[in-house]
Amino acid sequence: MSETVMELKHINKFFGSTQVIHDVNFKVQKGDFVTLLGPSGCGKTTILRMIAGFYEPDSGEIHLAGRQIERVPPYARNTAMVFQEYALFPHMTVFENVAYGLRVRHTEDSVVKKKVGEALELMQLLGMEDRYPNQMSGGQQQRVAVARALVMQPDVLLLDEPLSNLDAKLRESVRVELRSIQQKMGLTTIYVTHDQQEALSMSDSVIVLQKGFLRQQGKPHEIYFAPRTPFVADFIGTTNLIKVNGDDALLVGYDEDTVLQADAVCPKGEHTLSIRPESIRLSEKPSPSATDNIMPVTVVRSMFLGEKMRYFVQDRKGQEWIADIFDPGRKIYEGEVYMLFAADRTHVIEEDD
Amino acid sequence: MEHFLEKLGSAVIKWLQYIGEVVLLFVETLRQMKKPLRIHHMFAQMAHLGVDTLPIVGLTLLFTGMVMTLQVAHEFIRFGAQSTIGGVITIAVGRELGPVLVGVVAAGRVGAAITAEISTMKVTEQIDALRVMATNPVGYLVVPRMLACMFMVPVLTIFGDFIGVVGGWFVAVFRSGISSYLYWHSITMFVEAYDITGGLIKSVVFGIIIAVLGCYCGLKAPNGAEGVGLATTRSVVSAIIMIFCANCFLSLILYQ
Numbered sequence: 001m002s003e004t005v006m007e008l009k010h011i012n013k014f015f016g017s018t019q020v021i022h023d024v025n026f027k028v029q030k031g032d033f034v035t036l037l038g039p040s041g042c043g044k045t046t047i048l049r050m051i052a053g054f055y056e057p058d059s060g061e062i063h064l065a066g067r068q069i070e071r072v073p074p075y076a077r078n079t080a081m082v083f084q085e086y087a088l089f090p091h092m093t094v095f096e097n098v099a100y101g102l103r104v105r106h107t108e109d110s111v112v113k114k115k116v117g118e119a120l121e122l123m124q125l126l127g128m129e130d131r132y133p134n135q136m137s138g139g140q141q142q143r144v145a146v147a148r149a150l151v152m153q154p155d156v157l158l159l160d161e162p163l164s165n166l167d168a169k170l171r172e173s174v175r176v177e178l179r180s181i182q183q184k185m186g187l188t189t190i191y192v193t194h195d196q197q198e199a200l201s202m203s204d205s206v207i208v209l210q211k212g213f214l215r216q217q218g219k220p221h222e223i224y225f226a227p228r229t230p231f232v233a234d235f236i237g238t239t240n241l242i243k244v245n246g247d248d249a250l251l252v253g254y255d256e257d258t259v260l261q262a263d264a265v266c267p268k269g270e271h272t273l274s275i276r277p278e279s280i281r282l283s284e285k286p287s288p289s290a291t292d293n294i295m296p297v298t299v300v301r302s303m304f305l306g307e308k309m310r311y312f313v314q315d316r317k318g319q320e321w322i323a324d325i326f327d328p329g330r331k332i333y334e335g336e337v338y339m340l341f342a343a344d345r346t347h348v349i350e351e352d353d
Numbered sequence: 354m355e356h357f358l359e360k361l362g363s364a365v366i367k368w369l370q371y372i373g374e375v376v377l378l379f380v381e382t383l384r385q386m387k388k389p390l391r392i393h394h395m396f397a398q399m400a401h402l403g404v405d406t407l408p409i410v411g412l413t414l415l416f417t418g419m420v421m422t423l424q425v426a427h428e429f430i431r432f433g434a435q436s437t438i439g440g441v442i443t444i445a446v447g448r449e450l451g452p453v454l455v456g457v458v459a460a461g462r463v464g465a466a467i468t469a470e471i472s473t474m475k476v477t478e479q480i481d482a483l484r485v486m487a488t489n490p491v492g493y494l495v496v497p498r499m500l501a502c503m504f505m506v507p508v509l510t511i512f513g514d515f516i517g518v519v520g521g522w523f524v525a526v527f528r529s530g531i532s533s534y535l536y537w538h539s540i541t542m543f544v545e546a547y548d549i550t551g552g553l554i555k556s557v558v559f560g561i562i563i564a565v566l567g568c569y570c571g572l573k574a575p576n577g578a579e580g581v582g583l584a585t586t587r588s589v590v591s592a593i594i595m596i597f598c599a600n601c602f603l604s605l606i607l608y609q
Contacts, residue, residue, distance in 0.1 A: 052481075052485055053484075053485070054481055054484070073484075074481075074484045074485045075484060075485065075486065075487030075488070076487075079485065080485065081481070081482070081485050083478040083481065083482060084478065085476075085477040085478050086477075087477055087478040087479045087481065087482035088479075089479060089482075100486060101486035101487070104486055104487045104488055105487065152486070
């Protein structure tokens with residue numbers, strides 16, 4: 001069983017009279033890469049800054065490596081942070097930037113040189129020691145910022161949207177590098193982002209936040225395939241959210257004529273069903289397998305996205321659905337077609353936002 | 354009426370909070386001075402904030418000394434008091450014009466530079482980076498700047514006083530026809546050391562005001578690029594007002 005390195009208990013935070021964090025609780029296991037994910041203003045950076053020590057929670061406890069730290073100043077917490085703007089000191093060289101934290105701790109010169117050298121090697125920055133930040137590209141600056149954090153050997157590494165200033169291609173490669181370094185060092189990491197792809201591809205665990213509330217914590221595939229609220233389902237990727245009536249059975253009523261099979265027993269009452277666009281197939285003939293749901297629909301419009309074709313279809317009830325057909329070839333559906341999706345690709349969302 | 358009182362009350366509370374926070378920053382700066390000083394940081398600031406301000410201080414005081422002599426020389430000659438012009442100009446420059454004008458120029462030049470630099474550091478999260486790496490931003494940023502201003506504003510004032518008096522001499526001699534000997538002699542007759550040292554005491558206080566307000570506004574700058582501009586304007590305006598206020602009280606204490 002893995003060890004808990006960090007725990008937040010009943011954290012609340014107010015800015016003036018506005019409550020921005022509502023009773024947030026979560027645990028981080030040693031060596032895990034945990035991502036705080038949510039749209040702008042959901043409180044993810046506020047939580048990260050409370051962990052770093054820049055903000056104090058109004059109530060609740062933060063435990064790090066067995067210590068209660070919510071009133072401990074930032075420098076006494078043994079955390080390291082990589083900032084969105086990198087926050088490199090422009091008047092210092094790469095070496096001086098990376099060595100700064102060690103020098104403040106009065107580390108011996110020989111140890112400083114060794115540790116900085118190792119960090120620079122790890123971040124593929126050897127040979128750039130004497131450069132100033134303004135002589136480097138965004139990606140290189142970002143790597144210096146990570147190296148500066150790594151040399152401190154923190155109990156937990158905090159990353160505040162560090163890739164948001166990089167272009168899409170560079171972001172993807174740095175994402176892979178960052179994850180591999182984190183795994184190599186076994187470093188417990190808390191990462192803040194609003195990019196779902198980043199969260200899903202890098203994390204051991206994702207925490208989804210909305211308006212200061214923790215909506216769900218789980219492994220990436222749990223968050224994606226079994227969202228607990230309509231917000232989580234909608235925020236993580238694209239999904240079809242439809243209202244159905246449950247009756248403590250696997251079958252749920254969609255409209256007067258249509259009954260759908262869900263992935264689990266749907267409790268009595270009105271609920272939301274989430275079906276991902278890539279789980280839907282289109283067919284000109286009604287040829288379902290035993291586990292398929294089938295529904296006649298009309299293609300309203302379609303969009304070619306390279307690897308897939310996105311169809312916007314409308315059912316008899318007037319509800320619009322999105323269906324993604326991968327590797328579409330030259331086949332284009334038009335007019336009246338059938339929409340099929342397997343029962344185990346539907347997910348009943350029991351909680352409301 | 355109720356609305357007006359509400360607004361007035363809110364403004365007073367905000368103002369008191371502002372003053373309180375500035376005083377707290379000053380106290381924290383004094384506390385941080387006990388720790389080992391980063392001498393090279395202080396000298397870098399002295400060079401940056403002091404030496405670079407010399408030309409503008411020189412020009413300001415040169416023209417002020419010249420204009421002042423231009424205005425008073427004619428009247429002094431009319432009343433037969435031309436033998437006192439040098440002394441009067443020097444006392445005016447040494448006690449009031451020198452320290453106040455240098456203070457205002459430094460608030461615009463130095464205070465703005467301090468705020469712009471610190472608020473940029475804040476916006477780019479460098480100050481948070483310092484904190485997370487066990488560095489107190491007050492000790493690292495405010496202490497060297499305050500010491501630099503405490504030393505350099507008086508140095509600029511001495512330089513400004515001299516240039517102002519020379520400007521006065523130039524107009525008195527070449528425009529108003531007063532003899533050079535008479536001008537310098539009147540200075541030795543009427544001016545006491547305290548007329549100059551009192552002005553220097555003022556300038557030390559002005560230096561502290563400029564540095565503390567400049568750093569405060571930088572540290573409290575709102576986020577975003579526009580935050581730097583807002584903080585800089587606020588710093589300059591506040592420092593100039595505070596310099597005039599402090600000058601009034603200091604004149605009452607030092608010269609009454």
